[in-house]
Amino acid sequence: AQTVTQSQPEMSVQEAETVTLSCTYDTSESNYYLFWYKQPPSRQMILVIRQEAYKQQNATENRFSVNFQKAAKSFSLKISDSQLGDTAMYFCAFMKHEGYGNKLVFGAGTILRVKS
Amino acid sequence: GAVVSQHPSRVICKSGTSVKIECRSLDFQATTMFWYRQFPKQSLMLMATSNEGSKATYEQGVEKDKFLINHASLTLSTLTVTSAHPEDSSFYICSARGLADYNEQFFGPGTRLTVL
Numbered sequence: 001a002q003t004v005t006q007s008q009p010e011m012s013v014q015e016a017e018t019v020t021l022s023c024t025y026d027t028s029e030s031n032y033y034l035f036w037y038k039q040p041p042s043r044q045m046i047l048v049i050r051q052e053a054y055k056q057q058n059a060t061e062n063r064f065s066v067n068f069q070k071a072a073k074s075f076s077l078k079i080s081d082s083q084l085g086d087t088a089m090y091f092c093a094f095m096k097h098e099g100y101g102n103k104l105v106f107g108a109g110t111i112l113r114v115k116s
Numbered sequence: 117g118a119v120v121s122q123h124p125s126r127v128i129c130k131s132g133t134s135v136k137i138e139c140r141s142l143d144f145q146a147t148t149m150f151w152y153r154q155f156p157k158q159s160l161m162l163m164a165t166s167n168e169g170s171k172a173t174y175e176q177g178v179e180k181d182k183f184l185i186n187h188a189s190l191t192l193s194t195l196t197v198t199s200a201h202p203e204d205s206s207f208y209i210c211s212a213r214g215l216a217d218y219n220e221q222f223f224g225p226g227t228r229l230t231v232l
Contacts, residue, residue: 033219043207045160045223091159095219103150104211104221106159 006107023092031097040088122224139210145190146212
């Protein structure tokens, strides 16, 4: 079974600074997807970034980028120029590439607080 | 695009009653919908996967007679919590996946259930 580990329960960062959230996962699959989701106080889940395992290039979405190390099974999220609106719980998630019935496996989450 | 709604957003009920939560995909056809449960400051726990027109697949440890799931159309899935008890109080989130991309789930805003 796949597992996702987020070892940082809580983190804080000053506005405009850069912060990195860590995530490791365990799988025997070779083809899969990795995600970072943001859950702000409203509790609406928002997709931040997605990485396909067969792509070596790290995904980037504006201020958000990942460091995907497939051999090490590591998938960290870097947030640059942190903004107050980035305050949220962040979940790393894994999905097998199995078509119709594929499910997300979530990590425990990291609470990120951006301070002014 | 890819909007998922949930109704109601909040519900309070008495112990022993049943509560129905609706999950709708507003601008796409959802072949598969997922139901999650989330306790405060914790991760999302998958309860069940429902495919349109067929029986839901429940995760281990989830009581299928207590959490009835119906996915009667390509835009609607319902979760009914039967004979609710205070320990069923939680935040319930649905997500939906369409035909266009097997590997992305779109999340509803969640429903907070309080059982008195």
